[in-house]
Amino acid sequence: MAITIYDVARTAGVGIGTVSRVINNNAAVKETTREKVLKVIAELNYVPDPIARTMITRRTRVLGVLIPFVTRAFSVEVLRGLVNAISMLDYELVIYNVEDNEKRSKYFNLLPMHRRVEGLIIVSLMPDEEETPNLLKSGLPTVLVDAYSPFFTSLVVNNLEGAHQAVKSLIQKGHRRIGFINGVTEGTFKFNQANDRLIGVHRAFGEAGIVYDPQLMLITEWDRAGGRAATEQLLKLPEPPTAIFAASDIQAIGVLEAARRLNLNVPEDLSVIGFDGIELSEILELSTVQQPLQQMGELGIAKLMEILANPNKPPELIRLDTVLLERRTTAAPNLT
Amino acid sequence: MAITIYDVARTAGVGIGTVSRVINNNAAVKETTREKVLKVIAELNYVPDPIARTMITRRTRVLGVLIPFVTRAFSVEVLRGLVNAISMLDYELVIYNVEDNEKRSKYFNLLPMHRRVEGLIIVSLMPDEEETPNLLKSGLPTVLVDAYSPFFTSLVVNNLEGAHQAVKSLIQKGHRRIGFINGVTEGTFKFNQANDRLIGVHRAFGEAGIVYDPQLMLITEWDRAGGRAATEQLLKLPEPPTAIFAASDIQAIGVLEAARRLNLNVPEDLSVIGFDGIELSEILELSTVQQPLQQMGELGIAKLMEILANPNKPPELIRLDTVLLERRTTAAPNLT
DNA sequence: TTGTACGCGTTATCAA
């Protein structure tokens, strides 16, 4: 049996109310009494039961993060930011890892109800027409990271401008046939960041007056295998591209792998640029469009705390800028 | 106000006891009553409050993981296993990220008391002389992953044999001067896996009758910068090594980076082998000693569930084998 | 300034 507030009160010769007041240093307690109680607390090694506390206050001091594929590089970087920010805050973080549709709807249905988290960060997932009203009705403070909804405070990068920058930089280097490997937008996860990136690509082509060759645009899964497969297909074309822009670094790494298999040198034979700026891209010296991933995590927590402090705060849309990092995988085309 | 068991009972015209029995399908409830209650539950969209439930059952359905630097590659891989295993179990996972000594002792002191987690996985950290009895006294079911203590069920790889394999393979390729970059063992984290690896290295040298040159053994932080710095130092030696074994893949990547800066070709001029087998090692085609990291996470949860089911289960030591993966960074030395 | 009684929402006990 763990020791309770009653044990403390009895040993200190006071009422439980006083002990409670000392713990929460709320109201006025006479200094001598406070010290007496504090001493007993230390002696007995008493720690208030957070569960019982939650019963009354409704506060759990727990935040939840709903995140797809927690171990993909992108998620890890965001998680780093979340974890950093939370460690200063005397909150705990529970992870809801979404790997499939079943998990997705389970969490979306359950979380608003079960009161175990005070606030929710949703990463890379957009609540749908059914989930949105549920969440709103429950009043659970929610922040979206890498996803946008008009109903929730959302943190996104300027995907359009990022993609535009990437393709424009390739064009400026002299590339004309540029492959674009985008990620799937349907299915469980509705990563519709892909749409903005597509528009950015089109804009860059349009500005340069380059005709759009639909053969150069492929859609694959957001993984290495997807990048590899798409690259193999692109390079088999009668007129293969001299550069490839992938919608994620992970896909871009697949591009690199495919190029190596085909004995192509990067960037001499093929320029490659990714999107995200995960740690791995630095190690591989992959050119990329960097998102402030860690910062997005930190800012997500900060915004959530603001909502917690002021539940009626209207949703904001916060748009962060990307940074084009030209490293060793992009160069002028080898025009022979 | 959320709806409670009383609302359900009233609308269904039964007592709360009956509703409770239906929810927990415990005792016998007349079929017609059950259906009636179930119907009301569905209509009212009633979800039992887990907090109140925990008050009485003492079960939180939450497991904790105490993990240093949750975003280092090693931790991420273990985390993947934990998350996978837990997703089948109707448990939640809360992460306690240990970045410094303060956090370490905070969590070690708090967790056993605060009842919020039913069980604890501790990764890469060994409870010390003070923490161990606290943990034991609290009765919190605990499993150590990548750490060993006789007092807790522990999952470790055979670090000695893994290191032995790595160095032996280099010797067999013809290397005689082999640098060994080990990781620090003091400080907050007491990663004393390093000691076993050191012994394994010595054994391999001893078996081959190679004299130990202390200049070739360096100790650095467990990160890229550490690997880089150590490599630069090793290669400046009058007789530089022809191969380097790093105690972690991350350090080995630092070795690769340093080699590239110095315009050395790997593996022609320098063989490199790491330890861990993180995903990154595959992408970089780094030779390494692979630990079953994900499996360690999964097994950790499985063992924890066993202890939860049978709290008196004596601690076990589970030793997993490493696998030597010879990829593209190791070859015979270039003897000129 | 301090102590007592009540309530948070549930499960467990016991009598009916």
Next chain:
DNA sequence: TTGATAACGCGTACAA
């Protein structure tokens, strides 16, 4: 098979 009632451990009016 069921309903009433007592815990679980705490915070907080309210009275003293």
